[in-house]
Amino acid sequence: MEKSNGQRVILFPLPLQGCINPMLQLANILHSRGFSITVIHTRFNAPKASNHPLFTFLQISDGLSESQIKDDPTSNVMSLIAQINVNAESPFRDCLQTILSQESERVSCLIDDCGWLFTQNVAESLNLPRLVLSTFKATFLNAYPILPRIRTKGYLPVSDSKAEDSVLEFPPLLKRDLPRIFGEDGEKLDPFLEIIVDTTMKSSGLLFMSCEELEKESLNLAKETFKVPVFAIGPFHSYFSASSSSLFRQDETCVHWLDNQEEKSVLYVSLGSVVNIKETEFLEIAWGLSNSKQSFLWVVRPGLVSGAEWIEPLSEELVRSLEEKGKIVKWSPQQEVLAHRAVGGFLTHNGWNSTLESICEGVPMICLPGGWDQMLNARFVSDVWRVGVHLEGQIERREIEKAVRLLMLESEGEKIRERMNVLKDEVGRSVKDGGSSYRSIETLTNHILSL
Numbered sequence: 001m002e003k004s005n006g007q008r009v010i011l012f013p014l015p016l017q018g019c020i021n022p023m024l025q026l027a028n029i030l031h032s033r034g035f036s037i038t039v040i041h042t043r044f045n046a047p048k049a050s051n052h053p054l055f056t057f058l059q060i061s062d063g064l065s066e067s068q069i070k071d072d073p074t075s076n077v078m079s080l081i082a083q084i085n086v087n088a089e090s091p092f093r094d095c096l097q098t099i100l101s102q103e104s105e106r107v108s109c110l111i112d113d114c115g116w117l118f119t120q121n122v123a124e125s126l127n128l129p130r131l132v133l134s135t136f137k138a139t140f141l142n143a144y145p146i147l148p149r150i151r152t153k154g155y156l157p158v159s160d161s162k163a164e165d166s167v168l169e170f171p172p173l174l175k176r177d178l179p180r181i182f183g184e185d186g187e188k189l190d191p192f193l194e195i196i197v198d199t200t201m202k203s204s205g206l207l208f209m210s211c212e213e214l215e216k217e218s219l220n221l222a223k224e225t226f227k228v229p230v231f232a233i234g235p236f237h238s239y240f241s242a243s244s245s246s247l248f249r250q251d252e253t254c255v256h257w258l259d260n261q262e263e264k265s266v267l268y269v270s271l272g273s274v275v276n277i278k279e280t281e282f283l284e285i286a287w288g289l290s291n292s293k294q295s296f297l298w299v300v301r302p303g304l305v306s307g308a309e310w311i312e313p314l315s316e317e318l319v320r321s322l323e324e325k326g327k328i329v330k331w332s333p334q335q336e337v338l339a340h341r342a343v344g345g346f347l348t349h350n351g352w353n354s355t356l357e358s359i360c361e362g363v364p365m366i367c368l369p370g371g372w373d374q375m376l377n378a379r380f381v382s383d384v385w386r387v388g389v390h391l392e393g394q395i396e397r398r399e400i401e402k403a404v405r406l407l408m409l410e411s412e413g414e415k416i417r418e419r420m421n422v423l424k425d426e427v428g429r430s431v432k433d434g435g436s437s438y439r440s441i442e443t444l445t446n447h448i449l450s451l
């Protein structure tokens with residue numbers, strides 16, 4: 001850490017793994033620039049304070065009952081976040097007020113997730129500047145003001161003949177991606193989107209875990225759309241690993257298992273912390289992996305398969321065949337896995353963190369997005385950067401086997417890998433001394449000090 005600058009920043013992540021990881025990376029970045037850090041967090045999905053001894057952690061009530069928390073909370077993330085957004089406002093205000101009245105250091109600002117709906121009002125009422133962290137790609141947040149229009153424009157439902165058409169308002173999205181962005185009750189999103197756009201425009205700045213090398217135009221557009229200073233400060237994964245903020249116990253045995261595998265021979269498979277799949281889809285993935293005859297490390301998060309505790313839908317015969325070439329774990333130290341010399345591909349749901357981590361480690365992808373921003377990230381991976389193969393939603397054993405073999409064995413896979421190495425180097429330069437994100441962090445530091 002640089003010498004303390006005598007100022008404190010308060011951070012407030014949304015209680016989801018994909019939002020906690022970038023917020024704690026931001027905490028590390030700011031701490032290295034001399035800021036003291038306080039993290040306010042809910043009881044649900046509380047980060048492990050003991051992994052971050054340099055920061056102060058304060059827990060507030062989220063108003064969720066024990067049964068709500070036990071009852072697979074990821075099964076409806078939207079409704080969960082909506083509830084916490086109501087329940088946590090008053091405890092958050094009390095907590096912030098107490099910090100401001102007791103803190104000996106100057107509190108320069110609050111930085112919280114764009115998914116919090118009440119924080120801008122609370123911060124304003126306490127005269128505290130607020131900055132917003134988007135844990136999505138800038139291109140996706142830029143679409144928030146126009147998503148309601150796209151939904152009602154007549155693109156939905158999407159006919160087969162139009163599925164491959166581009167969504168002109170939202171490139172590089174294809175019309176076939178839209179149903180999985182809006183889900184069944186897309187109109188319910190509108191009020192949230194409106195509040196997020198409004199509160200972001202009232203904020204003192206907008207941060208992205210991204211860099212100019214990945215999305216210069218979108219970052220410029222974000223400045224125009226939200227009319228606030230924009231800082232692209234990532235991806236800092238190689239400096240501050242996301243592993244330290246893992247909410248689940250990471251199975252370290254998979255790293256020892258990887259140690260015994262050949263260079264770039266293993267496909268890593270993980271669908272992140274939120275996506276749920278049907279049992280039939282789970283079995284298709286299992287057969288696809290088994291039939292591909294490639295080695296794999298597969299994260300099956302308890303709760304991933306709807307209606308199942310873990311891997312019980314797999315027959316003994318299928319487990320035996322899977323174990324010949326692969327290993328299944330409940331949760332992995334993902335960054336360490338992606339950085340391992342034995343890993344040669346990543347079958348992913350394209351959450352923004354997983355997508356960035358894969359790029360940082362130069363691992364080409366097979367895209368199986370579940371919904372929301374993942375649809376857009378997957379299009380960038382397959383159609384724009386061309387560093388992955390898109391399954392186009394076909395969770396079907398032959399398609400999976402074909403994609404795995406293409407990526408891991410064929411010359412087309414080799415070309416994808418070469419492009420990924422180029423992208424990895426470009427993105428890697430952004431966070432090095434003098435790179436675009438490095439400079440953006442300097443500007444951000446000065447901005448915070450000037451608030």
Ligand SMILES: O=c1ccn([C@@H]2O[C@H](COP(=O)(O)OP(=O)(O)O[C@H]3O[C@H](CO)[C@@H](O)[C@H](O)[C@H]3O)[C@@H](O)[C@H]2O)c(=O)[nH]1
Binds near residue numbers: 243
């Ligand atoms: O076995 C595992 C699997 C994942 N991870 C980590 O968990 C995070 C997962 O984040 P992400 O890839 O973004 O996926 P989600 O957990 O699904 O993230 C949610 O939040 C993201 C950021 O807002 C969005 O991009 C996603 O669509 C949304 O589902 C990453 O840092 C991974 O390294 C592990 O440590 N071990």
